[in-house]
Amino acid sequence: MAEQRKAPREAWGSKLGVILAVAGSAVGLGNFLRFPVQAAKNGGGAFMIPYFISFLLLGLPLMWVEWTTGRFGGGFERSTAPGIFETVWQKNRFIKYFGVIGIFGPTIIYVYYTYIESWLLGYSVFAITGQYASCTDQASMAAFLQGYQGLVPNEHFSSVSTAYFYFLITFALNILVVWIGLRGGIERVCKVGLLVLFVFAVAILIRVVTLGAPDPAKPEWSVSNGFGFLWNPRWSELKQARVWLAAAGQIFFTLSVGFGVILTYASYLRRQDDVALSGLTASTANEVAEVILGGSIVIPAAFVFFGPQGTTEIAEGGAFNLGFVTMPLVLQQVAFGKFFAFAWFFLLFLAGITSSISLALPAVVFLQDEFNLDRKTASIIFAVVTFNLCQVVIFFNGQGALDEMDFWGGTFCVVVFAMIEVILFAWVFGMDKAWSELHSGSDIRIPGVYRFIIKYVTPVFLALILGFWFVQEGWPTLLLARTPTEKVPFVIATRVLMVDLFAGLAFLVWLAWRKRSAKEGTP
Amino acid sequence: MTLAGWVFLVASWGGILGLCVFCVRRTLRKKP
Numbered sequence: 001m002a003e004q005r006k007a008p009r010e011a012w013g014s015k016l017g018v019i020l021a022v023a024g025s026a027v028g029l030g031n032f033l034r035f036p037v038q039a040a041k042n043g044g045g046a047f048m049i050p051y052f053i054s055f056l057l058l059g060l061p062l063m064w065v066e067w068t069t070g071r072f073g074g075g076f077e078r079s080t081a082p083g084i085f086e087t088v089w090q091k092n093r094f095i096k097y098f099g100v101i102g103i104f105g106p107t108i109i110y111v112y113y114t115y116i117e118s119w120l121l122g123y124s125v126f127a128i129t130g131q132y133a134s135c136t137d138q139a140s141m142a143a144f145l146q147g148y149q150g151l152v153p154n155e156h157f158s159s160v161s162t163a164y165f166y167f168l169i170t171f172a173l174n175i176l177v178v179w180i181g182l183r184g185g186i187e188r189v190c191k192v193g194l195l196v197l198f199v200f201a202v203a204i205l206i207r208v209v210t211l212g213a214p215d216p217a218k219p220e221w222s223v224s225n226g227f228g229f230l231w232n233p234r235w236s237e238l239k240q241a242r243v244w245l246a247a248a249g250q251i252f253f254t255l256s257v258g259f260g261v262i263l264t265y266a267s268y269l270r271r272q273d274d275v276a277l278s279g280l281t282a283s284t285a286n287e288v289a290e291v292i293l294g295g296s297i298v299i300p301a302a303f304v305f306f307g308p309q310g311t312t313e314i315a316e317g318g319a320f321n322l323g324f325v326t327m328p329l330v331l332q333q334v335a336f337g338k339f340f341a342f343a344w345f346f347l348l349f350l351a352g353i354t355s356s357i358s359l360a361l362p363a364v365v366f367l368q369d370e371f372n373l374d375r376k377t378a379s380i381i382f383a384v385v386t387f388n389l390c391q392v393v394i395f396f397n398g399q400g401a402l403d404e405m406d407f408w409g410g411t412f413c414v415v416v417f418a419m420i421e422v423i424l425f426a427w428v429f430g431m432d433k434a435w436s437e438l439h440s441g442s443d444i445r446i447p448g449v450y451r452f453i454i455k456y457v458t459p460v461f462l463a464l465i466l467g468f469w470f471v472q473e474g475w476p477t478l479l480l481a482r483t484p485t486e487k488v489p490f491v492i493a494t495r496v497l498m499v500d501l502f503a504g505l506a507f508l509v510w511l512a513w514r515k516r517s518a519k520e521g522t523p
Numbered sequence: 524m525t526l527a528g529w530v531f532l533v534a535s536w537g538g539i540l541g542l543c544v545f546c547v548r549r550t551l552r553k554k555p
Contacts, residue, residue, distance in 0.1 A: 015550065045531030052538070228524030231532045281546035287539045443549055 009077060010182045012268055017187040019278050022067075022265055023285035024190035024354030026256040027197070029116070031290040032348060033319035035250060036299045040230050040315045042246045043237035048291075050238070050247035054461075055287070058248060061450060061458045062257035062418055063283050065425045067275035068438045070266025079267035080366040081260045081417075082509045089428045096513065100505045101417045102260025103362045107382075107505075108409025108498060109259070110174075110359040111389045112402045117352035118170035120345050122148065122163060123324065127341035132156075132328055138314075141325045151398045160394060167394065170353075171387065177357045178364055179379040182268060186357055193350040194285075200347040201293040207340055208301045214333070218307065226303030229311060230295060245468050248461065253410075254290055255283055258418030261358045264365050277443040289351075297344075298322050301330045323348065360386075370512035385501075392497060399490035400483060407477055408498060415469065419462045426455040 012018040039047045073084030081102025085095045126132050135141040146152045150160025157163075177185040213222035237243050256262065266275060302311045302322065314326050331341040360382060367378035392401050425434050435451055476482055483491050524532075 019550065045528050048531055048535050052535075224524050227532065228528045232525045232528035233531055277546065277549055280542075281550055284539065284542045284546050288543055291535055291539055443552075 010268060011270070013183040013187050015273065015278065017183070017191065018265060018269065019281050019285070020194055021186055021190045021354075021358070022256075022262055022278070022282035024194050025259075025261050025265070025358035026254060026282060026286040026355075027194065027289045028254075028256075028351050028355040029319070029323070029348055030250075030254050031286065031294040031351065032201075032297065033294075033323045035254065035290045035294045036230060036297075037315050037319050037322060038246050038250050039295065040299055040311070042243040043234045044229070045231040045233035046235055046238050047243065047247055050244045051251060054248040054251040055283075057453055057457050058461050059251040059255045059257065060280065060283055061454045062252075062422065063255060063262070063279040064276060064438055064446070064450075065422055065454065065458075066257055066262035067266045067279040068434065069421060069425055069429075070263035071269045071271070071273065071275055072437055073263065074267030074269060075271055077369070079264050079369050080362050081263055082366070082512075083369060084263055084267065085420075085424060088424050095424075096509055097506055098420050099260075100502065100509055101413050101420070102263060103366050104498075104502050104505055105409050105413035105417060106259050106261055106359040106361075107363045107386065107501065108389075108405050108413070110356055111386055111409075112393045112405050113352065113356050113359060114171055114174055114386075115167055115390060115393050115397075115402070117349060117356055118167040119148065119163065119324070120349035120352055121170050122166035123328070124342055124345040124349055125166075127328070127331075127338060127345055130338065133332070136329070136332070138325055138329065141329055142321070145324050149397055150394075164394065167390070171383075171390065174353065174356050174360060175379055175383045177353075178360045178382070179376055181375055186361070189357065190354050193354045197347045197350045197354075198289070198293075200343040200350075201289070201297070204340055204343055204347070205293060205296050207334060207336075208297055211301070211304050211334065214304055221304050221307045223300050223304055225308075226300030226311075227296070229303050229308060230299045241468070245465065248465050249469075252418070252465070253414070255286055256355070256358070258414040258421070259359070260362050260417060263421075264362045265358070272441040274441050274443040276438055276446055280444070298327060302326050305330050305333060366508075370508070370516075389497065389501070392494060396490050396494070400487040401490055401494045404491050404494045405498065407473075408495075411469070412474065415462065415466050419459065419466065422454065422458050422462065426459070431455050 012021075039051075069084060069088060070079075073079065073087045076083070076087045078084050078087055081099030082096040083099070085099040086092075089095045123132075132141065132144050135144045143152065143154055144156050147154040147157035148163050150157070150163060153159065177189050179185065209223055211223050213219045215221055252258065269275065299311065299315070302314050306314060306326070314322055317325075327344055328341055331337045331344060334340060364375070364378045364382045367373050367381055368375060371378075373381075393405065429437075431451055431454070434454075438446065480488055480491060
C-alpha cells in the first residue's frame with residue numbers, strides 16, 4: 001500500500017509542458033556537436049540509413065517503455081527507478097537495487113555536465129565582450145580554451161578562477177530551478193528555453209546557408225558543398241560495423257533514454273494521460289533539433305572557411321573542438337559575428353540547462369519520495385553532495401576525472417539501465433499487459449509490429465551494442481590499458497568516489513525500504 | 524553536393540518534418 005504523503009503530489013501544468021520537458025532533456029550539446037561529427041565521419045548521407053533504422057528499432061521503443069513504466073510507477077506514488085521497478089516486479093526483493101543505476105547515472109552525468117554547461121555561459125559572455133577576439137587561428141583559440149579550463153595558465157587566464165565563477169552561477173541556477181519545482185521551475189524553463197533555443201538556431205542556420213562562398217579564390221568552398229560534405233552518401237562505409245554502432249549509439253544517447261530521467265518525468269502523469277503520442281512527439285522534436293538544425297550549422301560553416309581538408313581535421317578533433325574552437329573562429333568572420341557567436345553559445349547553454357535540470361531530478365525526487373523530505377531540503381542535500389563531486393571534475397579535469405565519469409555514468413550505466421528497463425517491461429511485466437498499459441489513454445495506435453520489436457529486436461539490439469562496446473572500449477578502460485601512467489592515481493580516485501556514491505545510494509534504498517516495511521508492519 | 528546527397532537531405536528533412544506536423548496536429552487536437 002502506498003505511504004501517506006505530507007504534501008499533495010506534484011503534477012505537470014499541461015500536456016505540452018511534459019512533452020517539452022522531455023524534449024528539453026533530450027535536446028543537448030550532442031544534437032549540435034556530436035551528431036554532425038558522427039555523420040560526417042561515418043558515411044555522410046549513408047549514415048542516415050542506420051541512424052533512422054536505430055531510431056525506429058531502438059530509440060522509439062525505449063522512449064515508449066520509459067514513458068509507460070514511469071506513468072505506471074507514478075500510479076503507486078513512486079517516481080524513481082528503485083520504487084518503479086518494484087511496482088513492475090513486486091515479487092523480486094533485489095530489483096530495487098538495480099534501480100539505483102537510474103539515480104546514480106544521472107547524478108554522475110550531472111556532476112560533469114554542469115561544469116561543461118558553465119563553459120557555455122562563460123563563452124556567451126566572452127562572445128559579447130570580445131574576450132577571445134585576439135585569437136584568430138585554431139591554435140590560439142584552443143589555447144584560450146585550455147587557459148579557461150585552468151589546464152595551461154597563459155596570457156588569457158592565469159587560473160581556473162573565471163571558469164569557477166561561471167560554474168557557481170550555472171550550478172546555482174540549476175539548483176534553483178529544481179528547488180522551485182516541476183511546474184513553476186522545470187516546465188517553465190523548458191518552455192521558454194526551447195523556444196529561445198529554436199529561434200537562435202534558426203537565426204544561425206539562416207546565417208550559415210546565406211554565406212555562399214566567402215572566399216572568391218576558392219569558389220568550391222561553398223555552403224552547398226559544405227552540406228555535401230555531410231550528406232553525400234559513401235555507400236561502402238555501410239559495410240563496416242563501426243558505422244552501424246555509431247548510428248545506434250548516437251540515437252541512443254540523443255534521446256536521453258536509459259538515464260532514468262523520463263521515468264521520473266512520466267511518473268507525474270495521470271493514468272488517463274497519453275504516453276504513446278507524447279513519447280513520439282518528444283522524440284520528433286529532438287530529431288528536428290538534431291538532424292535539421294544540428295546538421296546544418298557547424299559542418300557547413302566550418303567547410304566554407306576551412307575547406308574539405310580542414311573540416312576533416314576539425315571533425316577528427318572531436319565535438320568540443322568544433323564547438324569551442326572552430327565555431328567562434330568561423331563566427332568572427334561573418335557580419336554581426338558577435339551576436340551570432342553569443343546566439344551559438346547561449347543556445348548550447350540552454351540545451352545544456354534543460355538537460356541538466358532533468359538529470360538532477362531523480363536523486364532529488366528519490367529523497368522526497370522515500371524519506372518524506374520536502375523539495376527544498378532534498379534540493380539542498382543534492383546540491384551539497386554534487387557540489388563536492390564537481391570539485392573533482394574542475395580541479396582534476398586534465399587528469400581524466402571527467403572522462404572517467406562520462407564513461408561509466410554516461411555510457412556504461414545508460415546502456416545497462418536501458419537493458420534492464422526493456423526486459424522488465426516486455427518479459428517481466430509481460431507484453432500483453434505492457435501493450436495495454438502503453439495504449440491506456442493513448443491518442444494514437446502504435447503499429448502492432450512494435451509488440452515484436454519491443455520484445456525481441458530492441459533487447460537484442462541493446463545486447464549487441466553492449467557486447468561490441470565492452471570488447472572495444474569497456475574492457476581496455478576497466479583495466480586502465482589506455483590511461484597514461486601519470487593519470488592512473490586520479491582515475492582510480494575517481495572510481496573510488498563513484499563506487500562510494502553508488503554504495504551510498506544502495507544503502508539509502510535499503511534504509512528507505514526498511515523504514516517503509518516497519519511503517520506498514522511487514523517483515 | 525551530389526544528387527544523391529540532395530536526395531538524402533530532402534528525404535531526411537521531409538520525413539522528420541512530416542512526423543513533426545503529424546505529432547503537433549494530434550497533440551493539439553482536443554479529445555472528444
